[in-house]
C-alpha cells in the first residue's frame with residue numbers, strides 16, 4: 213500500500229540546506245501495525261508527515277497504492293489526505309470553539325457528506341472510541357485522554373486506508389497512554405493499518421513491526437514477536 | 442464541502458467575535474446608509490415630477506392654462522378667459538385628449554359694476570372674514586355683516602371719486618355689482634392688495650356675492666394629454682396660440698404653471714447634493730473596506746491553528762480561501778443591508794419635512810447589495826489568500 217523509495221528531505225537553512233531524511237526506503241502493507249522510534253530530532257515527524265500526505269515537498273518516490281504522490285497537484289494531495297489517511301497528533305489539535313461532534317465530523321464535511329449523515333456517522337465513531345453521548349461537549353471540558361479519543365475518532369471517521377499518529381501518547385500519563393494504545397490495537401485488529409511514532413518503549417512494544425530511525429536514516433526494521441512482550 | 446456549510450461556519454465565527462464584527466461593519470453601514478438616503482430622496486423628487494404631470498392612473502398627463510385679465514376699468518363686459526371656440530382650437534392639437542374650462546378662483550375675481558350710473562370694472566376681493574384693511578373712510582366689513590348677509594361693499598378711493606367725487610360722499614351710497622346693489626360701507630386705499638401680489642379695489646362678503654347669482658368667471662382651462670406627450674412643450678405651444686388667437690387675447694394674457702420646471706429645480710439641487718454625498722460615502726466605504734481587511738488579517742492570524750487542522754483533515758486551499766472570503770462578504774453584506782434599512786428610514790424621516798416622499802426602488806437595493814458584496818470581495822481576497830497559502834507543516838509544528 214505504502215511504498216517509499218530513496219526519499220530524501222532537506223530544509224533550506226539560510227543559504228545552505230539542512231538534510232533531515234537520507235535515502236529512506238519503506239514499504240507498509242495493508243493491515244500492519246508499525247511503530248517508528250528514534251531520539252528527538254531524528255526525523256520521525258518529518259517522515260510521518262510525508263507518509264500521511266501532510267508534506268509533499270520531498271525528493272524520491274512515494275507510491276500509494278497506484279498513485280504517485282509526488283506528482284499530485286496540491287488539490288489532489290489534499291483530497292487524498294481527506295479520504296485515505298487519518299492523522300493523530302501529540303497535542304490533539306482540536307478546534308476549541310467547536311464541539312466534539314463538529315470536530316469529529318470535520319473530515320466528512322470536507323468530503324461533502326450531508327449534515328444528517330455526518331451526525332449519524334460521528335455518533336457511531338464516538339461509540340467506537342468510548343465517548344458515547346459526547347457529541348455536544350466542548351473539547352476544553354474533556355481530559356487529555358478523552359481529547360485524544362476525540363482526535364482518534366476524527367481520524368477514523370472517514371474510514372481511511374490507514375491511520376498515522378505522531379507521538380499520540382506524548383502528552384498523556386502512562387495509565388491513559390495504555391488505554392489509547394489499547395484503542396489503536398483494537399482498531400488494528402479490526403483491520404485498520406496503523407503507523408505510529410513514539411519514543412516510549414512500552415508503546416512501541418505493542419506494535420507488530422518496529423522501525424528505528426537515527427539522524428534521518430532507518431537503522432533497523434523488524435517484526436516484533438509476541439515473545440518480546 | 443457544501444456551500445451551505447461555508448456560510449454556517451462563516452456566520453459562527455463572526456458571531457464568536459460579535460463586538461469586533463459590529464465595529465467593523467459600522468463604516469459600511471454609514472456609507473451605504475448615506476448613499477441610500479440621498480438616492481431615495483432623489484427618486485422621490487423624480488417620481489413627484491412625473492406624478493405632477495399625471496392626470497389619472499391610466500398614465501394620461503394634464504396641465505392647466507390660466508387667463509389673467511389686464512386691468513381695464515372701462516370694459517363693461519364680464520370676462521371669462523375661455524369660451525367654446527377656444528376649446529375647439531385647443532382640441533385641434535392631436536395630443537390633447539380632453540380640454541375643460543374650470544374656475545381658477547383664488548380669492549380675487551374681476552367683475553363689472555355700475556356706480557352712480559357709470560360703468561366700472563372691479564377687481565373684487567371676495568372675503569370670508571371681517572375686513573378692515575386699508576380703510577380710509579367709513580367702516581370695514583364686520584362679523585355681523587357676514588352673519589346677517591348684509592349687502593355691503595368697500596370700494597377704492599378712485600372708484601369712489603368716479604361715482605361720488607369724494608370718498609366721504611360715497612359712504613352709505615350704492616354700487617351695483619353683477620346687477621345687485623350694495624351699500625358702500627367704507628372706502629379703501631387704491632393700493633390695497635392681497636398677500637402682496639394681487640391688487641383689488643372692491644371688497645364684498647363672498648357668501649352674499651355668490652348667493653346672488655354671480656358666477657365666478659372661468660379663467661383656467663384644464664388639458665389632458667395622450668400618454669407619453671411632452672406636456673410642457675405642448676402646453677407652451679397652446680398658450681402661444683391662445684395669446685395670438687384666443688377669445689380674450691386682447692384683454693389679458695394666457696399662461697401656465699410649469700410644474701415640471703419647478704420640480705426640476707428641486708431635482709437639480711438634489712443631484713448636486715447626491716454627487717457630494719456619494720463622494721463622501723465612497724471614501725467612508727473605502728476606509729471601511731480597509732477596516733474589513735484589517736479584521737480579516739487578524740482573524741486569519743488568530744485562527745492559524747484552526748486553518749492547519751482544517752487542512753490536515755483534507756480542506757483544499759480553495760475551501761480555506763472561500764471560508765474567509767465568505768466571512769468577509771457576510772460581514773460587509775450584513776453591514777450593507779443594515780445600512781440600506783437605515784438609509785430608507787433616514788430618507789423617510791427627512792422627506793417628512795419636505796414636500797415630496799422618499800421612494801425606495803429595487804435598483805437602490807441592488808446597489809446596496811452589490812456594493813457591499815464587492816467591498817467584501819475586494820478587501821477580503823488578500824487575507825483569504827494569506828490563509829489559504831499557509832504552509833501546513835509550518836502551522837502544525
Ligand SMILES: Nc1ncnc2c1ncn2[C@@H]1O[C@H](COP(=O)(O)OP(=O)(O)O)[C@@H](O)[C@H]1O
Nearest residue numbers: 223232250251252253254255256257258259835
Ligand atoms: N520546518 C523546518 N525547518 C527547518 N528545520 C526543521 C523543520 N522541521 C523540522 N526541522 C528539523 O528537522 C529535524 C527533524 O525534525 P523532526 O522530524 O520534527 O524530528 P522528530 O520528530 O524525530 O523529533 C530537526 O532537527 C528539526 O529541527
Ligand SMILES: [Mg+2]
Nearest residue numbers: 256257258378
Ligand atoms: Mg516529532
